[in-house]
Amino acid sequence: MPHPDPDNPFPLPGFAQVCFLKNLITRPNIEVGAFTYYDDPDGVQNFENNVLYHFPFIGDRLRIGKFCAIARGVKFIMNGASHQMDGISTYPFFIFGNGWEDARPAEGELPYKGDTVIGNDVWIGFDALIMPGVTIGDGAIIAARSVVTGDVPAYAIVGGNPARVVRARFDAVHAGRLVTLAWWDRPLAWITRHLDLIRGGDVDALERAARN
Structure with a gap:
């Protein structure tokens, strides 16, 4: 990609x-x-x-x-x-x-x-x-x-x-989840594929994408 x-x-x-x-x-x-x-x-x-x-x-x-x-x-x-x-x-x-x-x-x-x-x-x-x-x-x-x-x-x-x-x-809980998720450390192909989620505000959706 x-x-x-x-x-x-x-x-x-x-x-x-x-x-x-x-x-x-x-x-x-x-x-x-x-x-x-x-x-x-x-x-x-x-x-x-x-x-x-x-x-x-x-x-x-x-x-x-x-x-x-x-x-x-x-x-x-x-x-x-x-x-x-x-x-x-x-x-x-x-x-x-x-x-x-x-x-x-x-x-x-x-x-x-x-x-x-x-x-x-x-x-x-x-x-x-x-x-x-x-x-x-x-x-x-x-x-x-x-x-x-x-x-x-x-x-x-x-x-x-x-x-x-x-x-x-974000509140402290969601901020902590985002730091743990660390999208910036994921493979570039994954980041490119999920740019809409990274740009969005739905932490749950980004976590689901990371799990999958």
Whole structure:
């Protein structure tokens, strides 16, 4: 059964502002799933420039699932942006050396919030900002220009600064069933055959199709 090629960086012929993002990633500490796309009329090559303060020696990863939609201007702040906050000054004296290198924070003194994890089938709107260590659940929607400072439940819509839940797309029970069903992990032929159910709102029908 035919389907778009996830290994084609530019799936829309003659339209280079949309890309299947995994094909353009060069950093080993960024992972992107199949069919996740990025839309940027200024150049999709800008994506990695929007993953900020992502220094290899810190070790944190940006992990993005499958079938996500990421709009122009979305930025990810990583743990390298953190400054020590338990002293009088937050200034990073040590990075300038020349006698100040001994002021380097000891291991564990700089805040570290871990990996940033974006689930599957997540829509992140224009100019949203994702802060370090955030986990965004499967099926969530991040409104344009939101500042996401904390974890987002699966199938929630969040917006604002700081982002708050506006409403749930499905109640907790149905959201949990959809996460368990994980349609995005099924064979592409199955996904293609059941696009109407995936686009629809009938969780029971999609579960029946998965069982069959």
